Amino acid sequence: MLTFALPKGSLFKDSIQLLQKAGLDFSAFLDESNRQLQITDPTGTAKALLVRAQDVPVYVEYGQAQMGIVGEDVLREKTPKVAKLVDLGFGGCRMSIAVAQASGYQSPLDLPPHSRIASKYVNCARTYFDSIDLPVEIIPLYGSVELGPITGMAEAIVDLVSTGKTLKDNGLIEIEVLYHSTARLIAHPLSYRLHSDRFGQLIQQI
Amino acid sequence: MLTFALPKGSLFKDSIQLLQKAGLDFSAFLDESNRQLQITDPTGTAKALLVRAQDVPVYVEYGQAQMGIVGEDVLREKTPKVAKLVDLGFGGCRMSIAVAQASGYQSPLDLPPHSRIASKYVNCARTYFDSIDLPVEIIPLYGSVELGPITGMAEAIVDLVSTGKTLKDNGLIEIEVLYHSTARLIAHPLSYRLHSDRFGQLIQQI
Structure with missing residues (x-):
C-alpha cells in the first residue's frame, strides 16, 4: 500500500484537495x-501520515512513506535524500x-560584517552569507x-514571506529575495524506481 | 527596564500568574x-516578550531579556549560557x-545495537545512549x-511525558525516565550580577 506523508500547516488543505483529484x-x-495521525483512504489503496512539514522528508527518506508533499523551503534547508518529482504550484512564498x-x-x-542574523533556516542563511563573503x-x-x-x-x-503582512505589521522590509518556494511532490528514490508505473499514473492524475 | 522572556505553550498561563504575584x-x-509579541506592564516597570519555549534562553543569553521562564528540558537540550535561579515548581513532566x-x-x-531513536531532544537522547554505551x-x-x-x-x-495519555493512546509504554523537568527562572548572568538587589527582591516575591 502506498503511504503519503502530508504536512500540517499552510500546505495541508491544498495537499488533501490535490490527492482527492x-x-x-x-x-x-x-x-x-x-x-488520528494516520488514516487509510476509503478505497483501501493508500495511507497517509499527518506530520510536521519539517518531518515529511524524514518519513520519505526512511521509506515509512513512499511519497510526500513538502515546501521547497524545507527541502533546501534539510537537503534530504529524496527524489523531487513535481512542482505542485500551490503554497507559493519566498525566502527573504x-x-x-x-x-x-x-x-x-x-x-x-559580524551582523547577527536571526532565522529558522540556519543552513539557508549560512549558505547565502557565505556566498556574498x-x-x-x-x-x-x-x-x-x-x-x-x-x-x-x-x-x-x-x-519565509507569504503575503508580507507579518513583516509590515512589525515595521520590517524585505531587502533581498533568496528564492521562491512552492509545494513539491517527493518520493523515496528506491520505491520510485521499483514502482515507477504506479507513481507515473498518480503523477498524471495530479 | 527589566524584560522577561515568556514561553508560549504549556508553561504560559502559569508564568503569567507567577509574575502577577x-x-x-x-x-x-x-x-x-x-x-502583540511584546507588552509593557501597566506600572511601566517591566516588559515581556512572548516567544517559543526553545527561544526563551536565546533572548536571555543575548541580553534582550534579563530574565526568562523556561522548562528544564529546554535548558538541558540547548545548554545555553544563562544563570539558573529558581525551580518554579510548575510544569512538571519527565523526559522518558x-x-x-x-x-x-x-x-x-x-x-x-543500532536501533533508531526518534526524538525532538537529539542532544539529550545522544548523551543518554552514549552513557549506557x-x-x-x-x-x-x-x-x-x-x-x-x-x-x-x-x-x-x-x-517529554506529562500525563502519559499520548503514549497510551498510541500503544506506547515508558521503559525509562531520564530526568524530571519543571519550569525554571533563568537570568542573563551579567545583568544578574549588576542588578542583584532588584533580582533578589523579585525572586523573594515569587
Whole structure:
C-alpha cells in the first residue's frame, strides 16, 4: 500500500484537495475532531501520515512513506535524500532577508560584517552569507523571528514571506529575495524506481 | 527596564500568574485577540516578550531579556549560557524513553545495537545512549514523535511525558525516565550580577 506523508500547516488543505483529484480521499484529516495521525483512504489503496512539514522528508527518506508533499523551503534547508518529482504550484512564498525599516539598510551588502542574523533556516542563511563573503553570526530561532530586529538582538532575519503582512505589521522590509518556494511532490528514490508505473499514473492524475 | 522572556505553550498561563504575584501584570497576553509579541506592564516597570519555549534562553543569553521562564528540558537540550535561579515548581513532566507495547522491550538495555531513536531532544537522547554505551541512530523529528514506533521508523522515542495519555493512546509504554523537568527562572548572568538587589527582591516575591 502506498503511504503519503502530508504536512500540517499552510500546505495541508491544498495537499488533501490535490490527492482527492487523484482519487485518494484523506479528507477525514480535515475533521476538527480528528486526533488520528494516520488514516487509510476509503478505497483501501493508500495511507497517509499527518506530520510536521519539517518531518515529511524524514518519513520519505526512511521509506515509512513512499511519497510526500513538502515546501521547497524545507527541502533546501534539510537537503534530504529524496527524489523531487513535481512542482505542485500551490503554497507559493519566498525566502527573504528583511531588516527594520528604520535601519536604513537597502541591500544585504549594506549589513556590517559580524551582523547577527536571526532565522529558522540556519543552513539557508549560512549558505547565502557565505556566498556574498559576509561574515555574520546566525542566531537560530524557532518562531516569531521578526522579534529579532524589533528587540535589537539581530540586524536582519532570513525568513519565509507569504503575503508580507507579518513583516509590515512589525515595521520590517524585505531587502533581498533568496528564492521562491512552492509545494513539491517527493518520493523515496528506491520505491520510485521499483514502482515507477504506479507513481507515473498518480503523477498524471495530479 | 527589566524584560522577561515568556514561553508560549504549556508553561504560559502559569508564568503569567507567577509574575502577577510579584506585581507584574502581563495578562494582556492571555487575551485571545492579542497579536502583540511584546507588552509593557501597566506600572511601566517591566516588559515581556512572548516567544517559543526553545527561544526563551536565546533572548536571555543575548541580553534582550534579563530574565526568562523556561522548562528544564529546554535548558538541558540547548545548554545555553544563562544563570539558573529558581525551580518554579510548575510544569512538571519527565523526559522518558518509550517503545511500542508490542515490542516487548522492558529496558533501554533490551534495545538492539543500532536501533533508531526518534526524538525532538537529539542532544539529550545522544548523551543518554552514549552513557549506557549503546550505539544508536538518532532521528530528529519536530513533532508527533510517537509516530516513529507506530510506523516502524524507530524502535524507541525520547520525549517529554506529562500525563502519559499520548503514549497510551498510541500503544506506547515508558521503559525509562531520564530526568524530571519543571519550569525554571533563568537570568542573563551579567545583568544578574549588576542588578542583584532588584533580582533578589523579585525572586523573594515569587
